[in-house]
Amino acid sequence: MAIAETYLPGSRVATVGDYFALLKPRVMSLVIFTGLAGIVVAPGHVHPLTAFTALLCIAVAAGASGALNMAYEADIDARMSRTASRPIPMGHVGKGEALAFGWWLCAGAVAIMGLLVNALAAALLAFTVFFYVGVYTLLLKRRTAQNIVIGGLAGALPPAIGWAAATGSLSWAPLVLVAITFLWTPPHFWALALYRSDDYARAGIPMMPVVAGKTSTRRQILAYALLLAPLGLAPYFIGLAGPAYLAVAAAMGIAMAGCAAAVLFERDTAREPAARRLFAVSILYLFSLFAALIAERLIGAWM
Amino acid sequence: MAMADNFDPARDMRAKKRRSVAIALVLAGLVLLFFLMTIVRLGGDVVHFFD
Numbered sequence: 001m002a003i004a005e006t007y008l009p010g011s012r013v014a015t016v017g018d019y020f021a022l023l024k025p026r027v028m029s030l031v032i033f034t035g036l037a038g039i040v041v042a043p044g045h046v047h048p049l050t051a052f053t054a055l056l057c058i059a060v061a062a063g064a065s066g067a068l069n070m071a072y073e074a075d076i077d078a079r080m081s082r083t084a085s086r087p088i089p090m091g092h093v094g095k096g097e098a099l100a101f102g103w104w105l106c107a108g109a110v111a112i113m114g115l116l117v118n119a120l121a122a123a124l125l126a127f128t129v130f131f132y133v134g135v136y137t138l139l140l141k142r143r144t145a146q147n148i149v150i151g152g153l154a155g156a157l158p159p160a161i162g163w164a165a166a167t168g169s170l171s172w173a174p175l176v177l178v179a180i181t182f183l184w185t186p187p188h189f190w191a192l193a194l195y196r197s198d199d200y201a202r203a204g205i206p207m208m209p210v211v212a213g214k215t216s217t218r219r220q221i222l223a224y225a226l227l228l229a230p231l232g233l234a235p236y237f238i239g240l241a242g243p244a245y246l247a248v249a250a251a252m253g254i255a256m257a258g259c260a261a262a263v264l265f266e267r268d269t270a271r272e273p274a275a276r277r278l279f280a281v282s283i284l285y286l287f288s289l290f291a292a293l294i295a296e297r298l299i300g301a302w303m
Numbered sequence: 304m305a306m307a308d309n310f311d312p313a314r315d316m317r318a319k320k321r322r323s324v325a326i327a328l329v330l331a332g333l334v335l336l337f338f339l340m341t342i343v344r345l346g347g348d349v350v351h352f353f354d
Contacts, residue, residue, distance in 0.1 A: 013314075013315040014322070015321065019325075049340060049343050053336060
């Protein structure tokens, strides 16, 4: 019977909220923020409506990539407690429906970026979607423990897209912001993977703690945090940021390295409180640095 | 049958209507965005564009 095929046990018609949840709004907010930083710190003047359009396209493409990620990883999500309540495993949105939703939104976002902003920003946006969906989700995620290291490039590119949207070109300055986010990704995700390692193991995802063990992951987290701390100061030394940014980046770099060191010496390996703390601090780290960049530039322009 | 337990036609109709309204609002927003961006890109010459 046709209805029985459509309405699975526990399923219902997808609501607007289900589609919004497919866009991974929390991830989207971080991407919008780093993209905004790229626009704000870029030299020259950009019309506010152009900046808004660019941010909208970045946000929609990021959200659509999240929807595609959920569609292609629906089998994994169903096996992990953290993701089992997402719309596809719950049966609220069909996999094909999510794929169509994601691909149309991606195509729309890239097309609008190209038509209303500029071709370089659109090309970078298309590359980011390709890298996140094609390289990270479909190629790396299930195959290698370096999945989030290499795949982290997709999440790191929004400042460069923002810069390209504002200037129509690229330079070393936005690539420094990309490098900061790129080096930030492993300690951030491996901290999560440390206290969710059972979940990842059950789902068959080769995250670093599952493949190399927790001890090796702790060392690598500290190594990345120690590389990230000085790199976080670089925007000041290349003239992209001022002393307020330097103070925030130095303080947060020390906090992040301190938390990473605490993860290395963690004794409570069942609950992993240090890893949970590092995960929270890493989010604060990225928000603080980009907030300082934006605030410094906006206050400077206002004064 | 399993679907009978939670199949609520009224609730599903409401959800479908909300989806239609959301799609309409997004499309209207896009039309407005294209209109405003056209004005922005034409800049100060917008009045004389068709001269």
